[in-house]
Amino acid sequence: MPGNTTHAAENTPLLASHKHESLPGPREISRATRYGVLAGIWTANFLQALNMTLVATLLPSISSQFNQSNQASWIGTSYLLATSTFTPLYGRLCDILGRRGANQSAILFTALGTLACGLSGNMEMLIVARFLAGIGGGGINTTATIVTSDLFSIKSRGLVQGIATFWSALGMGLGGPMGGFISDRFGWRWAFLIQLPFFVVAFVLTSINLRYATPGSHKRTIDVLKHIDYGGTLTLLGSVLSFLIFLSNRFNKGLEISDVTVAVPLALSAVFLILFLTFELRFAPAPMLAPALLKQKVPVCVGLSNLLVAQCNFAITYYFPMWFITCALTSASTAGLHLVPNSVATSTGSLFAGWVMHKTGHYKKLNLTFGAFPFLAAILLVRMTPESGVFTQWFSIIPLGFGNSIVLQTMIIALLANLPESDVAVGTGFGQLFRGLGQVSGVGSSSAIFQYYLDRELKSRITGSDADSIIDSIRHSATIVATLPPAIKDQATASHAIAIRAVFIMAATSTLLAYIIRLPIPDCNLDDLSRKRAEQPRNVAAAAPSAAAVEGALTSEHNQTESEGSTLSDADEATDQVPQASIDTHSQVPARPAPRRTRRLSGYESMGSSI
Template sequence: MPSERAPLLENGDSRSCSAPPAQNHKPGPMEISRSTRYGILAGIWVANFLSVRPATLVATLLPSISSDFQKSNQASWLGTSYLLATCTFTPLYGRLCNVMGRRGANQLAVFFAAIGTLACGLSGSMEGLIAARFLSGLGGGGIMTTATIITSDMYSIRSRGLTQGIASVFSGLGMGLGGPLGGVISDRFGWRWAFLIQLPLFVLSFLLTSVNLRYTTPGKGKSTKDVLKRIDYGGSATLMGAVLSVLVFLSNRYNEERTWDEPSVIVPVVFSVVFFVAFVIFELRVAAEPMLAPFLLKQKIPVLVGVSNYLVATCNFAVMYFFPMWFQTVALTSASTAGLHLLPNSISMSVGSMFAGWMMHRTGKYKKLNLIFGVFPFTAAVLITKMREDSGPLQLWLSIIPLGFGNAVVLQTMLIALLAHIPHSSMAVGTGFGQLFRGIGQVGGVGIASAIFQHTLDTALRERIDGPDAAKLIKDIRHSARLVASLPPDVQRQARDSYALALRAVFTMAAVSTLLAYLVRLPIPEKELEHQPRPKALAEATVREDPPSSVPETPFDSDDERDDDRVPPLAKHQRPVRRLSTYESLDGGMDLESDDVGGSARQQG
């Protein structure tokens, strides 16, 4: 008699009793349940909310933070350090998604952002806070990139545009609420708590993605070794060195008012030239997959779009970082009130993005949108320069609305114009090309605006304040923006007028920047946005007659039963399908390793 431990089949393979491999198969992004999809969206959107919040949060807290450390002249570094990290390291996350997986790359970004935020709240010096902001920037840009890739995985082209549009609402809320909430918290509990209070939300995002973000993306990437070889390490390092050197020069020469013959001014200029030349060499000759695609630099439309993105971002961030300061130093309002004045801009940006996407999807055109609404930012910048202490509430509250709305329309139309004029296989490369110019413009907007502001403020104060203690008083006023409210009436008047003049110079620079951007965009031609099926897709596609019930009930539901990347030939009675003209790449998962939609930055022609 066989024992209880004897196998039922004497010569059978023990593996026959194990679970079939299919039972261990992890679902793909289109196969996950609705609840899992909602959990993933909640996790990445919470992180998105936190990643855009610092833009308006720090702009509102600049006077409070810099005054506590008595270093208002270094306040711009709180913005530029974050943007510098975002500009130079964000392009790496596209490839990290293929090396570490979607969840690993997203959680790495969330981790950096959370640690940086914690360090901001615990910083004991301005230098430590600047370093903490840089650490936050390592994660902030990665959160946005990985969220876009994850959304592109889970939704086909038909639903992706609307889903990304709804995601922009959360981003708009983060940007819109960052200023007023940060101001309220700063007024009541201190500026440190404006950072520390965000930590539970980072934990929530991490937990939601840990539980839900477990799908697989088979066949989308190459081996880890091959992907790591394609990362542009040299380009990232030399770009960061060039931009950082320029920022150090601007800070030392204009924020610190050092002379041209001092080494602290000369050395950064030399380094900026050396790093810039090295960056160009790396991008043109060395890097396997450069961030700045050389073949796009030879084409008129990508270059014009890149220059426009740079100028638009310069205008946006110059106004965003210095607009709240006008209310705290000239109008002498509280930090919460100053931050609240940024809310209309954030709302108008979200509305403008949705409006531009809807109009392009409906009409298939972008040039008229750009011609009409591209003037709005210049109008807003001029209105802002005309603000006075006795200006009415309509001007103080609504003058910034055309800026956010117009620039949002411009950025969306320029993205589509760029993608419409490059090969389909270069979609991801083209998107990264435009984002690189935009990132440099963000850093430049804060850095250049700060140099103009500090130089003009110093000159104006010296013209207005004299006496034996004038030098010390001027230094104190420049180093502590909150000091203005407590000055004697006669000196306070001089300080407020000086701040008003310096801020007007910044807003004038923003107006000139956005006007130049408008002129740069004029030669960009119209191109019909009909979706032209690719020859390969036409050959592979099969015409389906899906019933109406197969259409997803909500924009959050996957439409995996339809393969929208395969576009069948249109019947004679059907209208051409428009491209979904909103947000990021139009096809694929922005997979940089894909030959179909990633392409190579080294391709010719």
């Protein structure tokens, strides 16, 4: 309408408008440029996923050098804490800095943090460096998802996102083996430093190719900044961080609950949690925790399942290599190699889930069948001993990666299939928030359980005048176990076996609870759903979606298109090349649209509808 056009023009900077007119649209760039963009964002995505699990086999070497094994879990939790907390902010930054600016800011944060990790002189500096890297890590995944949504139509996006998921899964799977291999041969610092040239490659590729105009990117910076959920981000960070400090002081350091350094963090965690919920439910202009979805069965079930599945995944990923180092007394590289079957299984499971859903049009039976696999794997790991056969030690973990990758893929589709399209953005962001919290709790809670049982078992098995110093040295250095006198070595390995078994039992409990929680989620015929949505009147909003609209999919990876199971053909690319300005946005708009109930937007939803 003329009035609306005038208002939009008044709020659009003239210089920015001329700048964007000189650039092609995201679906008008050449195929070579498009592939260059994908190569850049996927290289960074692979490195981000690699860093999530890289330290699993580095922990013994790092903690032994700094003599702080009981604090080693902070190396992993600090990265995951930053990733889960700062992820929602990057969609807004795509509106402020543009796609390239936001993506390269994330790459820069991660690269600087990785460099600082390699140069760290003590445990405290390393933990801070990992947090810095995590601030960028979440942004890499978010901006990659947004760029992928810019470049491809909804028909083509499923295949492209499936390939992106494969590289992410491969990065997470190779993190442990690569870290152990490099640590044994060159030292743990090189596991971080060797990544820097690849960050440079990703930065250069996006600098050259990630240059296109995007609709909705002309919004005033002040308007975008107003809709960033600062309060939610800070209170969530405060709550989770305080709880992790409580776990560390209570179980890793063995302090009493009455100690001020234990009681105060626990109280602060509760206070920050109350503030987070209050802010999200009452004051946040664009809350990351969508209040409306807390009343719906499917989003709540998917969110809780994501939390428990991630908790199981990361608990086993971090302590499975530790079992081989402290119980089977292998090297870090050998321990890391035992994660390779899990890496292959995870990548294969993701592709298998997409293929089956494409062929059958259903996800429920697939989820129920293979969703039990992680529980089977956890039970096999609980029963594993140094005397177990080669097959058991190498392949018991395969059902974990294969089953959990299928669960995560099917849960994304289940969520999207059971929500109206208007709620897809907030729903996927809701599920991703719980998944990030599960990753943090998986490492933090498993560390607390491990240290508690290790301390208890060592004190009951090792006695004598110098028992305290021996126990302290064992808890502070995992690699020292192999060098102990035979009698003490046996007691140390037995203590580690019991402590790690407790972690595996916790993981088994988590995945079993996740399976039970998923049972009420209904099935959908994806073929019928896709057909119905395709037949709906294609009323396009007057304003094109901005980056924050795409942010609704965030790191949950837009896998809703996998239900269509399409492949990227020349015809698809031809569709992608249609200039967006040529689409008639008014021919099918009803004269009197049905009124809709006004609701508060989530931080994952469209800025276009909120400004």
